[in-house]
Amino acid sequence: xxxxxxxxxxxxxxxxxxxxxxxxxxxxxxxxxxxxxxxxxxxxxxxxxxxxxxxxxxxxxxxxxxxxxxxxxxxxxxxxxxxxxxxxxxxxxxxxxxxxxxxxxxxxxxxxx
Amino acid sequence: xxxxxxxxxxxxxxxxxxxxxxxxxxxxxxxxxxxxxxxxxxxxxxxxxxxxxxxxxxxxxxxxxxxxxxxxxxxxxxxxxxxxxxxxxxxxxxxxxxxxxxxxxxxxxxxxxxxxxxxxxxxxxxxxxxxx
Numbered sequence: 001x002x003x004x005x006x007x008x009x010x011x012x013x014x015x016x017x018x019x020x021x022x023x024x025x026x027x028x029x030x031x032x033x034x035x036x037x038x039x040x041x042x043x044x045x046x047x048x049x050x051x052x053x054x055x056x057x058x059x060x061x062x063x064x065x066x067x068x069x070x071x072x073x074x075x076x077x078x079x080x081x082x083x084x085x086x087x088x089x090x091x092x093x094x095x096x097x098x099x100x101x102x103x104x105x106x107x108x109x110x111x112x113x
Numbered sequence: 114x115x116x117x118x119x120x121x122x123x124x125x126x127x128x129x130x131x132x133x134x135x136x137x138x139x140x141x142x143x144x145x146x147x148x149x150x151x152x153x154x155x156x157x158x159x160x161x162x163x164x165x166x167x168x169x170x171x172x173x174x175x176x177x178x179x180x181x182x183x184x185x186x187x188x189x190x191x192x193x194x195x196x197x198x199x200x201x202x203x204x205x206x207x208x209x210x211x212x213x214x215x216x217x218x219x220x221x222x223x224x225x226x227x228x229x230x231x232x233x234x235x236x237x238x239x240x241x242x243x244x245x
Contacts, residue, residue: 022222
C-alpha cells in the first residue's frame, strides 16, 4: 500500500495553525503597520541585527514556512470542498510545491546573511 | 471491486446553513494569510538586495492598498486564532486538565504571545518614518 503524505502535511498544517493563533495577530500588526512606519535607518539596522542572529533566522523561517504550509493545506482542501473542477493531484502539487519552493528560497536567503 | 454510491453535492452546499458558512469563512482566512506569507517572503527578498531596496519595500508597504490588506489579514488572523483555539481541546486531551481550562490557557497564551511580539517590535525601532 502506498504511504500517504497526509500525516506530514497535517503536522505542518497544525504547527502553522498554532503559530498563527499564538502570535499571528501581533505579527501581522508588527510587519504591516509598525515596520513600514518605523524610522527607516533604525528599522533597517533592527531587521539586519535580527537576521544576523541564528535565533532570528530560525524565527523568521518558522513564521514564513509554517503559515505557508498551513494556508496551502486549507486552500487545497477548500478548493476540493467547493468542487472547483481542477485535478486533485495538480492542485496538491501547486499548493505544497509552492510552499516548499518558497521555504527553500527563504532559508537560502536567510543563510546568505 | 466496491463501488459505493456517492451522493451528488452541489458547489453551493454551504450557502443555506449558517454553520457551513461559518466553517467556510474560517477556512477562507487562509487566503489573506497565504498572501501575507508571500508579503513576508518579498520583504525578506528585498532585504537580501540591501538597505536601499529594503527601504523601498517599507515605503511600498505604506501605500493605502497594503495597509488595507494588512488590516484584512489581521482581522482574518484574529478569526483564525479564535476558531483554532476553540478546537484545541478536541485535539489536545490532557488527563486531569479539563477542556475549558486548556482552551482558556491557549487564549491567555495567544494574548501574551501577540503582545510580546508587538512589545519587542516597539522596543526595537522608533516610529515616525511615514512619508520619508
